[in-house]
Amino acid sequence: MNAQSRSVPSRLPPGQQETEKWPVLHYGTVPRFDPARWDFKVFGEVEQPVRLTYQEFMALPKTTLTCDIHCVTAWSKFGVTFEGVPAKAVLDLAGVKASAKFVMVHAEQGYEANLSLEYLFAPDALLAHRADGKDLAPEHGWPLRLVVPRLYFWKSAKWVRGLELMAQDRRGFWERNGYHNQADPWKEERYSDPW
């Protein structure tokens, strides 16, 4: 095989365009953050429901992760370095029951996104408070956002406040509004019919 016929795997999923800047995209307004009232809950199909205050959450061990992000509106941004708590570590605090197969991610103002549990157990799923060496900007999800780089970025809820473990799948906000339930950018799972 010569060099010209070798195919190099693309970093860009089908139908996407690379962007240098980091667009801001969300429904609704940027919520106000009150550290005294903020909490993070893990509930549903768990052994022990967990409620963490902001202080308790921030005391959890952190890690960093560099990944590409892909929005369904066709922009991709390469190499963002997030810092935060692995989603798995938070799930382990509550003890996920064997019956749990799906997660509803809950954020401020009722925003929800659903995904299969395996994505949150993956080592690249982070509850992030910093990006590229700085605290997250309010419009990018401060004080905390989910980062699930394997799925279109609408699953990565900004201003996240909790994880609900579920035995049955349920649709989140964009999933109820015409977007795909799975949202794998490499399979171009952008849109789907309502259930």
Ligand SMILES: Nc1nc2c(c(=O)[nH]1)N[C@H]1C(S)=C(S)[C@@H](COP(=O)(O)O)O[C@H]1N2
């Ligand atoms: N709470 C909340 N999180 C959200 C959204 C939203 O509307 N509300 N939009 C999603 C979408 S569609 C995208 S592409 C990313 C955008 O994140 P960014 O604004 O930091 O680029 O946030 C996701 N998280």
Ligand SMILES: [Mo]
């Ligand atoms: Mo998006």
